[in-house]
Every structure is written in C-alpha cells, then in structure tokens.
Amino acid sequence: MKSKIQLLGPFTQLLPMSQLPTRGALKDSSIPIIEDGGLLVQGDRILDVGPYADLLNTEAGKQAEKITTTGELVVLPGMIDGHTHSCFAGSRARDYAMRNGGQSYLEIAAAGGGIWDTVTQTRKASLDVLRESLVSRCRHFATMGITTLEVKSGYGLNPEEELKMLQAIDGAAEEVPQDLVATCLAAHMAPRDFSGSKTAYLDWIATELLPVVRDKNLATRVDAFVEETAFSPEEIRPYLEKAAEMGFDLTVHADQFSTGGSEVAIACGAKSADHLEASGPREIELFAKSDTIPVALPGASLGLGCAFTPARQLLDAGASLAIASDYNPGSAPMGDLLTQAAILGTFEKLSNAEVLAGITFRAAAALGLEDRGILDTGKRADFIAFPTADYREILYCQGQLRPSKIWIAGEQVL
Numbered sequence: 001m002k003s004k005i006q007l008l009g010p011f012t013q014l015l016p017m018s019q020l021p022t023r024g025a026l027k028d029s030s031i032p033i034i035e036d037g038g039l040l041v042q043g044d045r046i047l048d049v050g051p052y053a054d055l056l057n058t059e060a061g062k063q064a065e066k067i068t069t070t071g072e073l074v075v076l077p078g079m080i081d082g083h084t085h086s087c088f089a090g091s092r093a094r095d096y097a098m099r100n101g102g103q104s105y106l107e108i109a110a111a112g113g114g115i116w117d118t119v120t121q122t123r124k125a126s127l128d129v130l131r132e133s134l135v136s137r138c139r140h141f142a143t144m145g146i147t148t149l150e151v152k153s154g155y156g157l158n159p160e161e162e163l164k165m166l167q168a169i170d171g172a173a174e175e176v177p178q179d180l181v182a183t184c185l186a187a188h189m190a191p192r193d194f195s196g197s198k199t200a201y202l203d204w205i206a207t208e209l210l211p212v213v214r215d216k217n218l219a220t221r222v223d224a225f226v227e228e229t230a231f232s233p234e235e236i237r238p239y240l241e242k243a244a245e246m247g248f249d250l251t252v253h254a255d256q257f258s259t260g261g262s263e264v265a266i267a268c269g270a271k272s273a274d275h276l277e278a279s280g281p282r283e284i285e286l287f288a289k290s291d292t293i294p295v296a297l298p299g300a301s302l303g304l305g306c307a308f309t310p311a312r313q314l315l316d317a318g319a320s321l322a323i324a325s326d327y328n329p330g331s332a333p334m335g336d337l338l339t340q341a342a343i344l345g346t347f348e349k350l351s352n353a354e355v356l357a358g359i360t361f362r363a364a365a366a367l368g369l370e371d372r373g374i375l376d377t378g379k380r381a382d383f384i385a386f387p388t389a390d391y392r393e394i395l396y397c398q399g400q401l402r403p404s405k406i407w408i409a410g411e412q413v414l
Contacts, residue, residue, distance in 0.1 A: 002042065002043075003042050003043035003410075004042070004064075004065055005040060005041070005042045005047065005060050005063055005064040005065065006040070006041045006042070006064055006065045006066075006067050006410075007038060007039070007040055007041075007052075007055055007056065007060075007061050007064035007065070007066050007067065008038060008039045008040075008041060008067045008069065008407075009036070009037060009038030009039060009052040009055070009067075009068075009069060010036040010037065010038055010052035010053075010068075010069065011036070011037045011038065011039075011052070011069060011073045011074065011075045011385065012035070012036070012072045012073055012074060012388075012389045013033050013034070013035060013037065013073075013074045013075070013389070013390070013391055014033070014034040014037025014038070014039070014049065014074075014075045014375070015031055015032065015033055015034075015074070015075065015076050015077075015356070015375075015391055016032055016034065016049050016077070016374055016375035016376060017031070017032075017076065017077050017356065017357065017360050017361050017373065017374045017375065018032060018049075018361075018374040018375065018376045019032060020032075020353070020357060020361070022293075022320050022361070022362055022365050023318055023319060023320045024315060024318045024319070024320075025315045025316055025351075025354065026315075026351055026353035026354045026357055027351055027353060028351050028352050028353050028392075030353055031352070031353050031356070031391075033391070034049070034050060034051060035051070036051055036052050036053070037049070037050065037051060037052060037075065038050065038051065038052030038054075038055045038056070039055075039075070039375065039381070039383065040055055040058070040060050040061060040064060041381045041407075041410050042060075042410075043381075043410055044380060044381055044409035044410040044411075045378060045379065045380065045381055045410070046375060046376060046377060046378065046379050046380075046381050047060055047377060048060065048377055049375050049376060049377070069385070069405070071387065072387060072388055072389040073385040073386065073387060073388075073404070073405065074385065074386045074388050074389070074390070074391045074393075074394065075375075075383055075384070075385045075386075076356065076360065076383065076384055076386070076391070076394075077147075077360040077361065077372065077373055077374055077375050077382060077383055077384075078145060078146070078147025078148065078360075078372070078382035078383055078384050078406070078407075078408065079144075079145045079146050079147060079337055079338065079359045079360065079363075079384065080146070080147065080148040080149075080359060080360060080363035080364050080367070080369075080372065080373060081141065081146050081148070081149050081150065081324050081325050081327070081337045081359075081363070082148075082150045082181075082272070082295060082322055082324045082363045082364075082366045082367050083150055083152075083251075083274050083295055083297060083324035083325070083326050084149060084150055084151055084152065084324070084325055084326065084327040084328070084335070085151075085152050085154060085155070085185075085326070085327060085328035085329070086134055086137050086138065086141075086149065086151045086327055086328075086335075087122075087130055087133075087134045087151050087152070087153065087155070087165050087168055087169055087172075088118050088121075088122050088130075088133075088155050088328070088329050089118070089121040089122045089124065089125035089129065089130060089133065089155075090117070090118055090120075090121030090122070090125075090329065091329060092113065092117060092118060092329045092330045092333070094113060095108050095113040095114065095117070095330055096303070096333065098111070098113065099304070099305075100305075105229070114330065115155070115188065115189055115330065116189075116191075116192055117330075118155050118328075118329050118330060119155045119156070119157055119191065122155035122156065122161070122165065123155075123156065123161050127164050127167055127168050127171070130164070130165060130168035131167075131168040131171040131172050131175075134151065134168060134169065134172040135172045135175045135176055137327075137335075138172060138176040138177075138178055138180070139176060139177070141178070141335070142176065142177050142178055142406065142408070142413055142414070143402075143406070143414055144336065144337070144338065144402065144403070145338065145384040145402070145403040145406055146178060146337060147177075147178055147179070147372075147382035147383075147384070147406070147408045148178060148179045148180075148181065148363075148364070148367070148369070148372060148382065149178045149179075149180055149181070150180075150181040150182075150183060150221075150324070150367060151169045151172075151180055151181070151182055151183070152182075152183045152184075152185040152223060153165035153166050153169070153182075153183070153184050153185050153186060153219075154185030154186065154188035154223070155188070156186070157186065157188065157189070157191035157194075158191065158194075158205075159186075159204075159205065159208045159209040159212070162184065162186045162205070162209055162213075163209070163212060163213070163218070166182055166184060166213060166218040166219055167218065169182045169218075169219075170182065170218055177408045177409075177411070177413045178408060179380075179408075179409070181221070181367055181369075182218060182219040182220075182221070183219055183221040183222070183223045183251065184209070184210065184213050184218075184219045184221065184222050184223065184248075185222075185223040185224070185225070186205040186209055186210075187202060187205065187222075187223070187224035187225065187230075187231060187236065187239060188224075188225050188230065189225060189229065189230045189231075190230070190231070198231055198235050199235055199238075202231070202235065202236070202238070202239040203239075205239075206239055206242045206243070210222065210242070210243060210246055210248070211246070214246055214247065214248070219248075220247075220248060220249055221248060221249045221250070221251060221271075221367075222240070222243040222248040222249070222250055222251075223250075223251045223252065223253065224236050224239065224240060224252055224253065225253040226252055226253060226254055226260060226261030226264060226265075227253065227256055227257055227258060227261065228257065228258055229257075230253075232260070233260040233261065233263065233264040236252075236264060237264050237267070237268065240252070240264070240268045240270070241268060244268060244269065249270075249271050249368050250265070250268055250269065250270040250271060251265075251270055251271055251272045251273070251274060251366075252264065252265035252268075252270050252272075252273050252274070253274055253275055254273040254274065254275055254276060254279075255273070255275055255276045255277065255278045255279045255283060256275040256276075256277055256278060256300070257277070257278055258278055259278055259279065259280065259282075259283055261273065261275075262276060262279055262283045262286065262287065262292075262294075263283070263286060265292055266286050266287070266290045266292045269291075269292070270292050271292065271293065271366060271367070271368050272292060272293045272294070272295045272322065272366040272367075273287075273292050273293075273294060273295065274294075274295035274297055274324065274326075275295075275297050275300065275309070275326075276294055276295075276296065276309045276310070276314075277300070277301060277306055277307050277308065277309055278307075279294075279309070279310055279314075280310075281313075284310065284313050284314055284317050284319065285317065287314055287317070287319040287320075288314075288317040288318040288319045293319075293320045293321075293322055293362065293365055293366040294309070294314050294319055294320065294321055294322070295321075295322045295323070295324050295363075295366050296308065296309035296311050296321060296322070296323050296324075296344055296358070297309070297323075297324055297325070297326035297332065298323065298340040298341065298343055298344040299325045299326045299327065299331075299332035299334050299335070299336075299340045300326045300331045300332045301344075302332070302334065302340065302343070303330075303331045303332045303333060303334065304331050308344055308347050308348055309344075309348075310348075311323075311344060311348040311350055311354075312348045312349050312350065315350070315354060320362055320365065320366075321354065321357075321358050321362060322358050322359075322362045322363040322365070322366040323337070323340070323341045323344060323355065323358035323359050323363065324337065324363065324366075325337040325340055336399055337359060338359070338394075338399045338402075339398060339399025340399075341355050341358060341359050341395075342355065342395045342397075342398040342399055343398065345395060346398075352391070352392055352394075352395055355395055356391075356394075356395075360373045360374070361373030361374045380409060381407060381409060381410035382407065382408050382409065383406075383407050384403040384405070384406045384407070385403060385404060385405040385406070386401055386402070386403055386404065387401070387404040388401060
C-alpha cells in the first residue's frame with residue numbers, strides 16, 4: 001500500500017537549494033526562492049516542489065491531505081552535521097578552563113586531560129549508557145534542525161571498545177528521528193596502553209576491527225587523525241588504503257595544527273578532509289583540483305581560540321566547502337551548527353548562499369549522500385521551517401532564530 005500524499009504550505013519563502021553547484025563561490029542572487037511555496041510529500045520522499053497554488057491544482061495535489069501552515073515561515077532543507085563526536089562519556093570542562101588559563105595542549109594532557117581522558121571515561125561507560133546519552137543529544141540536535149547527523153567512534157581505541165561505541169551508535173539510530181551516519185575513527189590517536197608502535201596499532205585495528213565493522217555493517221566510513229600528536233601522513237596512508245580496499249569511504253582529520261593531512265586525504269580519494277585551519281595556498285590549490293570536499297569546523301576554532309578554516313580562499317579557488325560542528329567534549333563542546341556556521345560566515349566573508357549550501361547539499365556531498373540536502377522530486381523529505389518572512393534573518397540572527405517546525409523523512413517532529 002502506498003503512503004498517503006500530503007500537501008504542505010503555503011510557506012512565505014521556500015528555498016529548495018537545488019540546481020546550485022557543489023563547488024566554488026556562490027552569490028545570494030543564485031539561490032532559488034519560491035514565494036508562497038509548497039511541498040508534496042509521500043512517505044519519506046518529496047513528490048514535487050513549487051508554488052503552493054500550482055501544486056494544489058495538480059492531480060496529486062487534488063488527492064493530497066492538506067497540511068495548511070499559518071504565519072510567516074521560511075523553509076529550507078534540513079541541516080546536515082557531517083562531523084561530530086557525539087558518542088562519548090564524561091566531561092572535559094577542566095581542560096577548557098585550563099586552556100583558557102593559558103596552559104598548552106601538552107600541559108593539559110600531562111595533567112590527565114586531552115583525548116585520553118575521554119577515552120578512559122568512555123571505556124568505563126556501558127554500551128547502554130553510551131547509547132542513552134547519544135539518544136539524548138541527538139534528540140536535542142533534532143530540535144535545532146539537524147536532520148542528518150554523522151557520529152564517530154574514536155574514544156575506544158581498541159577493537160572491543162570501538163565496537164562498543166559503534167554498537168551504541170547503531171542502537172541509538174533506532175530511537176532517534178535523524179538519520180545517523182556512523183564513522184569508525186579507531187585511528188584517533190595511538191592509545192597509551194598499546195605497547196607497540198603506531199604502525200603496529202594501525203595494523204592491529206585494520207586486521208582485527210575493520211573486518212568486523214564491515215561484516216556487521218556498523219559503519220561504512222573510516223576516519224583518521226593526521227597530526228603530529230596522532231599519526232603522520234606516512235604512517236596513515238597504508239591504513240587508509242587498506243580501509244578503501246575493504247570498501248569503506250574515507251574521511252580525514254586534516255591540517256588542524258600542521259599540514260600534510262589534506263594531501264594524503266586527496267591522494268587516497270577521501271570523500272572529505274575536515275578541519276584545515278592550518279591549510280595554506282598549496283593545500284587550497286590541491287583541493288581546487290580534487291573531488292575531496294573541504295569541511296570547515298568552526299566549533300573547534302571557537303573552542304580552541306585558533307584561526308578558522310580559510311573558507312573564502314577555498315571557495316574562490318573553486319573548491320567546495322561544507323561546514324560541520326565537530327561537536328566533542330574537548331575542543332568543540334558547543335555543538336550548535338547554525339550558530340557556528342553564521343560566525344564562520346562573518347569572519348570569512350561568506351555569502352548566505354555559501355553558508356546555507358555548506359550545511360545542506362554540500363554537507364550531504366561530503367558524506368556521499370545523494371538523496372538529501374536539496375528539496376526536489378525523489379529526495380528525502382527532510383525540511384525545516386523558520387518563523388520569519390525573509391531567509392536572510394536566519395544567519396543575521398547568528399543562531400538565535402531557531403526552526404519552529406521540523407520534518408524528518410516526511411514526519412513532523414516539531
């Protein structure tokens with residue numbers, strides 16, 4: 001039996017974000033805006049998009065259940081947060097206070113902080129505790145308009161604990177409204193309790209963990225942190241190549257404090273390279289010539305007090321640009337994608353079109369998802385409505401204007 005058809009609207013402005021390029025700079029004048037727009041939805045898919053009056057007179061529109069909206073509303077595709085560490089236990093509030101007090105990363109780590117602190121606390125947590133805390137966070141993100149959420153492992157750092165995290169993500173996906181995209185980040189850092197070399201650790205997880213992740217379908221993506229404090233480009237490349245041979249999509253934590261990560265990401269055909277605060281002209285040129293999508297993480301810049309990804313330069317060079325929150329307990333505890341994207345736009349002089357593209361269809365492309373990020377026939381019915389008559393108010397309010405209505409896979413969740 002086919003699902004019933006619904007006609008939703010009229011919306012003051014409807015921005016389908018369709019027919020825009022995945023790469024390069026965008027002007028606000030390029031955004032298609034449908035005044036008094038409507039959406040025909042069947043099940044979890046969009047049947048049609050257009051002026052409400054026109055849809056009302058179509059055969060499907062005549063048959064549809066009418067969901068009439070009132071008041072001023074601007075509709076956009078649901079936001080996609082393509083880089084988060086939302087599955088974890090514990091807090092790193094002490095780290096934040098120490099960092100703002102002037103202590104360095106190495107000093108904080110020596111005092112028991114840093115990533116290893118979260119690893120220790122996450123290992124102590126049960127699968128159920130991790131799942132329940134992730135469910136709570138995801139439900140909160142849903143109210144903010146996040147309709148697809150990427151979630152990484154990476155605080156287990158051995159096969160057993162990494163599997164626990166991925167199982168918690170898998171379990172949470174059954175309980176939350178969003179679509180969760182799991183990523184295996186076992187190559188987050190070399191664990192302190194592993195006695196061998198970094199290369200030996202990578203070989204261990206490539207042999208003992210990744211085949212299980214693949215066979216149990218716990219993740220289709222593999223990530224790695226390429227940095228002086230984690231893994232060098234030379235150490236990580238064989239691991240990424242093995243993961244790709246197993247059928248995993250690749251993404252890389254790259255160029256956060258030093259360069260080298262983006263180059264190996266591009267060489268390995270990664271879907272995205274994320275962070276890029278340290279990227280310079282050479283890296284920007286490489287992105288402009290590749291299909292790897294740069295992902296800016298302004299939450300990390302705000303959390304650490306460091307430079308932003310050179311977003312303006314990347315776009316002007318012809319590269320793409322997605323924007324994600326990097327929500328994590330250490331360097332990016334805010335977890336507010338819209339606010340962070342608006343702030344990045346201010347500092348990097350990004351147009352509204354570039355920012356909105358970065359959290360919708362360009363974010364979908366960074367995750368390798370072709371069925372969302374725009375509102376068009378056949379796409380997932382993920383869309384959000386803001387209580388305003390002018391879409392420019394959304395970023396102008398820098399995250400203080402929140403969606404008042406949210407639909408995920410055709411179901412209204414707010």
